[in-house]
Amino acid sequence: MFNQLMNWMRDNKVLPQISDTERQALEAGDVWIDGQFFGGKVDFEKILAEHYDTLPAHEQAFLDGPVEELLQMADSYELSRTRKLPDDVFKFMAENGFFAMQIAKEYGGMPMSTQAKSCIMAKVSSYSGLLSAMVVIPNSLGAAELLGHYGTDEQKNYYLPKLAKGEFMPCFGLTEPTAGSDAASIKAEGVVFKDSDGQIKFKLNFRKRYITLAPVANLVSLAVRLHDPDNLLGKGEEPGITVVLIEKGAPGTEGLHIGDHHQPIGEHFPNGPIVGRDVIVPAGNVLGGVEYTGMGWKMLMEALAGGRMVSLPATGICGIRHGAMIAGAYSMVRQQFGIPVGRMEGVEHKIGKAAGMTYAFDAARVFGCSAVDHGIQPPVTSAIMKAYSTEMGRDTGTDAMDVTAGYGVMQGPNNTMGRLYNSAPVSVTVEGANIMTRTLMIFGQGATRCHPYAYKVVQAVENNDVGAFRKNLTGWMVQFLLGFVMTLVRGVTRGFFTVKVPSVAPQTRSIYRRLGWAATRFGLLTNLAMFFVGGKLKARGNLTGRYADVVAWLYITTSALRRFEAEGRKAEDLALVQYAGEYGLAQIQNAFEGIYENFDGPVGVILKTVGRVWLGLNPLAKLPNDQLSHQAALALQSYGDQYKRLVGGNYMPPESDQGLGRLLKAFRLTTEAEPVREKIRAAQKARKLGRGKIDQVAADAAAQGVITDAELALLNDATAACLQAIEVDVFTKDEYYGAGGIPAMSATGDGGMEQPPAYELAKASGE
Structure with a gap:
């Protein structure tokens, strides 16, 4: 029976069809905690035992x-x-x-x-x-x-x-006009031949683009597809993708054209094309030696399995932190209608999100990097971090621009937002556009590789191994049935008594319980996709993208919980981990709704009707409420240890520096001056002082002994610093059109005319 079933599944392509390049990607790296999510059974005690490192x-x-x-x-x-x-x-x-x-x-x-x-x-x-x-x-x-x-x-x-x-400056030549996210389809060609001196060499012809550091590089690692018509290497006529080292200026490289520039959006960085016409290199230039001929794709996939956890997530999280740093500080420095704009609920809502996402994504970065440092190379979670951290960096930058408004729009040396905001699309598109990573890679690779049985069944079918097929398919069916039952049970109980929650902070137990419930449902839905969509999953990008959203937010939210425990359950961070939990669970709920609405066939009918109604009546979570947003925003609206801990992974320049330095100075001073303002407000409420804006009555408050002269000086310094911090750059006509050399390095606001001190301006304007 199992033999017939195996043949039927193979003949009807019920299981995903795996190409050689896909197989190399699947087999690269390790399954980590993502395996628990795909299996639908989460062991939080094991997860909390995973490394969460601090720097030595x-x-x-x-x-x-x-x-x-x-x-x-x-x-x-x-x-x-x-x-x-x-x-x-x-x-x-x-x-x-x-x-x-x-x-x-x-x-x-x-x-x-x-x-x-x-x-x-x-x-x-x-x-x-x-x-x-x-x-x-x-x-x-x-x-x-x-x-x-x-x-x-x-x-x-x-x-x-x-x-x-630094004697060699490297670049990696992979992307081509017709090979971007589909890097395995590169057309760069290398023909193997024996030169007149008897040495085996390669004649390379290629055209690469989007290569970072290419304009300043002198050592190229080139991904090229080799052809060996005479089988000189002993690996057949088509050895496959190979990485070849090319040293600029070496003999035979006269046909290498390198040094031209692309102009990336946002801030400049060296990026450009590499073109080769009949470039000749010895066979010994194969990275790893001739024995690694044809193994270039495998090498890249193995390196990327953990490597994707490093550079681009760092860039994405830098963007999240930067948006949080600027939005939080500016919201308290800038006043409108007599109050800091950060006290307005619409602004506060965006800052609360920035705070919660900074906490969660930095946790996911540390958690993932810790795994890599302990020998785990997790390709699925690495891909999650690349795609979702850079996307959240872009989102947070947009929110920060909304908060800073004109201050963020006007460019110049004092603009603190424009550079990273404009550059966000670069990170989103590098190493495969996020659209492709989300819709093709994360669930496509995870459902096969991270599932406890799927890949083993595929291998058994391909190897015609009836024994292995029987064992793993039986295990799969048992896992599916148990998952179906537990999804029902945990749905009815909302995870109470059925999800094992370890000894954690009591205020976070609900998040663990609902994450365990969500993981069980995700495991069941993964099985349904494998059974009823099967080999067509590659073409169902919208559907697989929603599955990717679920597993991504399972990982990110779990990381926030791991951080809270690892850092000793800091009381001041409770609102942040709660915000991260509710936000992440709400994203999972939204993804589940999309899956139910778009699942085809008889199963889809059930999900669209009964399942969809049940989802609406019994949701995992809703987005954080206004009170939680307010509590989370407070973490970024006071210049203190928590603020510096949240955003201090980014560069915080000296206060003497223009732009960000002077904004942070103003933020510090206005935070220090807040108790003085409270004294004045209390005196006004007690009718010891007249009505009016704080700055307008400050002198009277000092005269009447409500505040000391030192406190008045602090308040005046804070006011002056705030007014200076919100200034933007102004250029003369010559500077604007480039005739005046370097643009003005200070924002005078009047084309260079001398102005009175900022505090005098404040008094004159009544602010």
Whole structure:
């Protein structure tokens, strides 16, 4: 019976059809806690036992020392204006190991943990796109990482010391005009031949684009499809995708054209095309040696399995933190109608979301990086972090722009929002557009690889192994039936008594309970998709995208809970973890509704009718209410330890700096002055002072002894700092049209005319 069933499933393509390139992607990396989600059975005790690391002292010292020094010596506005990295900055980076974090000490490297690289990349990216590219590319997927894993001893000894010192600047040539997210379809061609000197060589012809650091690189890791018509390598006529190292200026590379620029949206970073016409390299230039010919795709998938957890999530989280930092500070510095705009509910709502998402996504970053540092390479959660952190970075940037309004719109050296806001689409599209990652990769790979039985059944069918097929299909059926029963039970009980919640903070138990309930339903729906959509899942991108939303928010929300426990259940963070929990569960609820509405066939009829009604009557959650949004927003609306802990992973410049520095100064002072304002309000309420705005009655309050002279001075300083912080850049006609050289570095507001001190302006305007 099982033999006949196996043949029927194969002949009718009931199970997903897996190509060779897909198989290499599926088999790369490890199943982590995502396996519990796809299996529909979550063990929170095991999850809470997973590593959630802090940086060791030497890595924290690097972050607090050389990284801070680098950002203080570089002028982000000047870098964006000139688009060039000064020689002294490059030298500092080379001497202090900024190109060597992926390289072992024996080759002159300064290896860093995944966690540390993520922290460094996030901090640098928050300040400058140019510096970000110079740090991210040498220390993520590229020559150093691939050589470290696969290089021959000869290659490591030659290339790695030069990469560590910045003598070689690398770039990775993968994307082509006709091969983007579908990178396996590259057309770059290499023909194997025997030269007149008797050596086996490759003749390469290619056209690559969107290659970060290409304009300044002198070492290219090129992904190329090799053809070996005479089987000189002994791997057949079509060995497949191979990574070949090309050193700019080496003999035979006269046909290499590199150095032109694309102009990415937002802030500049070096990015451009690479074109090769009859470029000749020895066969020994295959990364890893000739034995790795044809293994390029496998190498890339193995590197990306954990690598996607590092650079782009760091960039996305840097954007989330930056939006939170600016929106929170500006909302208290800017006043309208006599109150900080952050006290208005519409503004407060966006800041509450920024606070909750900063907490949750930073937790997911730390949790994922900790897994990689302990030897786990989780491709599905890495893809989740790439897609959803960069998307949330874009969303938070949009919300922050809404809060800052004209201050965020007017460009110049004092604009604190424009650079990251404009650059957000870059992270969203790199390493596969988020649309593709969400609709094709996360659930497509996860449903097969992370499911406890699916891939084993597929392998059994492909291998015609009846015994393995019987064992795993039987296990699958038992798992499906138990999942069906538990989904019903947990739906009726809302997880009470049926989801095992470990010893956690009492205020978060409800989140655990509903996450366990959601995971059980997700496991059942995954099985229904595998059974009734099967091989057509690849074409059902909208449906699989909603499945991806569920597993993504299961991971992100679970990470927030893990953080709360790992950090000792900080009382001040309770509103943040609760916000993250309610928001994440609401996203899962929304995704479930979309799945039920769009599932086809007889099962779809049941889901669209009975199932949809039940979902509406018995929801997992709704979006956080106004009170919770208010509580979460408070974390970003006072300059103190919690604010600095939430956003301090980004660069916080000295208060003497223009732009962000002066905004943070104003935020600090206005926070310190708030108790003074409270004294004045209390006196007004007691009718000891007349009515009026705080600044208007402050002098009378001091004269009557309501506040001290020192408190009056603090209040005046805060008012002056706030007025200065909300100024925007003003350029003369010559500066605006470029005739005046470097644009004005201070916003005078009147084309250069001298103005009275800010506090005098405040008194004159009545603010």
